[in-house]
Amino acid sequence: MKLIRDLWESLIESLVGLGSVVRFLFRVISNSPGALMRSDLIAQQVYNSGALSLVIIMLSGLFVGMVLGLQGFQLLQRFGSEEALGTAATIGLVKELGPVVTALLFAGRAGTALASELGLMRATDQLSAMEMMAVDPIRRVVVPRFLGGVIAMPLLAAIFSVIGIYGAQLVGVQIMGVDAGSFWSQMRASVSLSDINEGIVKSCIFGVACSLIAVYQGYYATPTAEGVGRATTRTVVTSAVVILFLDYLITAAFL
Amino acid sequence: MDIQRGRVTAIMGPSGTGKTTLLRLITGQVAADSGSVVVAGQELRNLRRNELYVLRRRMGMLFQNGALLTDLSVFENVAFPLREHTDLPERLIRQLVLTKLQAVGLRGAAELMPAELSGGMSRRVALARAIVMDPEILIYDEPFVGLDPISLGVILRLIRRLNDALGITSIVVSHDVQEISTVADLVFLLSGGKVVAQGTPQQLHSYPSEIVRQFMGGLADGPVPFHFPAPDYFGELLARGEGP
Numbered sequence: 001m002k003l004i005r006d007l008w009e010s011l012i013e014s015l016v017g018l019g020s021v022v023r024f025l026f027r028v029i030s031n032s033p034g035a036l037m038r039s040d041l042i043a044q045q046v047y048n049s050g051a052l053s054l055v056i057i058m059l060s061g062l063f064v065g066m067v068l069g070l071q072g073f074q075l076l077q078r079f080g081s082e083e084a085l086g087t088a089a090t091i092g093l094v095k096e097l098g099p100v101v102t103a104l105l106f107a108g109r110a111g112t113a114l115a116s117e118l119g120l121m122r123a124t125d126q127l128s129a130m131e132m133m134a135v136d137p138i139r140r141v142v143v144p145r146f147l148g149g150v151i152a153m154p155l156l157a158a159i160f161s162v163i164g165i166y167g168a169q170l171v172g173v174q175i176m177g178v179d180a181g182s183f184w185s186q187m188r189a190s191v192s193l194s195d196i197n198e199g200i201v202k203s204c205i206f207g208v209a210c211s212l213i214a215v216y217q218g219y220y221a222t223p224t225a226e227g228v229g230r231a232t233t234r235t236v237v238t239s240a241v242v243i244l245f246l247d248y249l250i251t252a253a254f255l
Numbered sequence: 256m257d258i259q260r261g262r263v264t265a266i267m268g269p270s271g272t273g274k275t276t277l278l279r280l281i282t283g284q285v286a287a288d289s290g291s292v293v294v295a296g297q298e299l300r301n302l303r304r305n306e307l308y309v310l311r312r313r314m315g316m317l318f319q320n321g322a323l324l325t326d327l328s329v330f331e332n333v334a335f336p337l338r339e340h341t342d343l344p345e346r347l348i349r350q351l352v353l354t355k356l357q358a359v360g361l362r363g364a365a366e367l368m369p370a371e372l373s374g375g376m377s378r379r380v381a382l383a384r385a386i387v388m389d390p391e392i393l394i395y396d397e398p399f400v401g402l403d404p405i406s407l408g409v410i411l412r413l414i415r416r417l418n419d420a421l422g423i424t425s426i427v428v429s430h431d432v433q434e435i436s437t438v439a440d441l442v443f444l445l446s447g448g449k450v451v452a453q454g455t456p457q458q459l460h461s462y463p464s465e466i467v468r469q470f471m472g473g474l475a476d477g478p479v480p481f482h483f484p485a486p487d488y489f490g491e492l493l494a495r496g497e498g499p
Contacts, residue, residue, distance in 0.1 A: 124322060124325070125318045125322035128284065128322065129322035132282060133388075134311040134336075134339075134340065
């Protein structure tokens with residue numbers, strides 16, 4: 001009986017939390033047109049979330065591509081179709097690994113930075129000070145960070161995929177001896193626009209989800225050191241689960 | 256409670272008695288469960304968010320820790336309300352900011368970042384920011400906490416000087432009896448969420464009430480007990496078992 005009551009309470013709590021996130025999203029969206037007028041603030045946040053994540057995204061993209069090249073070569077060699085390595089690696093990267101791994105890395109680097117920054121602003125009364133100066137912190141602080149993340153995420157995913165393809169080419173062509181012409185031509189012939197569209201849609205939706213989770217957790221963080229730490233952890237954990245869940249839904253929708 | 260225009264009013268009381276909550280009520284950061292809060296002739300309960308923001312432009316607030324925006328320089332912190340609410344040319348913004356920084360003695364620190372400031376300097380910069388829009392009401396939340404005697408003296412003089420020079424209505428929340436006595440025109444003493452005494456600092460020093468005497472005299476025990484409510488001391492010491 002107690003178990004059912006606990007489950008019921010946790011379900012209600014989750015629904016209340018979800019409602020709160022949706023309300024927050026509406027507040028962010030309704031403030032976005034005004035914030036878009038301040039392009040300097042958004043550009044700064046694209047730099048913070050995007051440019052500062054570039055190194056980790058590029059390195060990860062390279063290694064993931066190299067692993068794909070290696071594994072793909074081993075697998076395709078069994079069927080005598082090593083030339084299809086370019087196609088396999090590109091589709092894997094563009095449709096799946098690019099958006100998903102980029103989003104996970106984005107949540108770990110930019111998402112935690114956003115959550116902890118906003119949480120610390122809450123803990124040190126900076127957000128209250130803005131409200132007292134008649135400046136809405138949602139419009140001035142949250143929306144530029146949210147939009148910065150939303151813009152940066154697809155760009156990072158694209159860079160990840162491109163570097164990954166070069167990583168696969170490096171291993172497949174330069175090391176394992178796949179013919180370079182076959183690698184590139186098969187890739188160009190087999191990868192369609194809809195494959196790329198799927199990757200773009202995924203990375204845009206992941207960008208919204210990751211940025212929203214980060215700014216929400218940071219904005220509503222308990223204003224203590226422990227609260228900020230918890231908000232940062234929740235950002236990573238929630239983002240990871242939501243990304244993988246959304247990934248399944250979008251993949252199914254594109255089939 | 257009536258807070259008089261153009262005077263320095265202190266709100267004092269033991270910790271946890273509701274002083275900061277009162278400030279939040281005055282500034283509309285929290286809504287009153289009952290009763291009414293009227294600021295500059297406007298009932299806060301009836302104001303929408305936008306109207307509340309318009310009213311807040313007539314207020315300035317100094318937070319306990321300064322609450323400076325850590326990613327902006329001292330200059331940009333003070334310029335922040337001007338940039339957000341006005342379309343003044345850069346030249347005029349610069350002049351206004353430097354004037355306010357000069358008033359708090361920190362014009363030379365304009366290019367420093369908040370992390371490079373001491374606690375007293377942070378509060379002076381926050382004060383410059385609070386007055387940059389020339390507010391009618393200036394609210395100070397525990398402005399003396401953690402300050403060395405020199406910084407404390409500077410803040411005290413600034414509160415009085417700004418009030419007299421600009422004709423601002425100042426509300427100071429504090430529990431520093433000596434400091435408040437030198438600067439306040441009127442003191443409200445709160446206890447348990449209620450006003451238990453009001454008057455000039457001199458009147459409060461001779462107020463015929465136990466709680467006022469305890470607070471003004473800094474007595475450890477009295478109506479506000481030294482001990483947090485607990486079971487009998489010896490009984491608990493002699494009790495068997497694991498304990499709390």
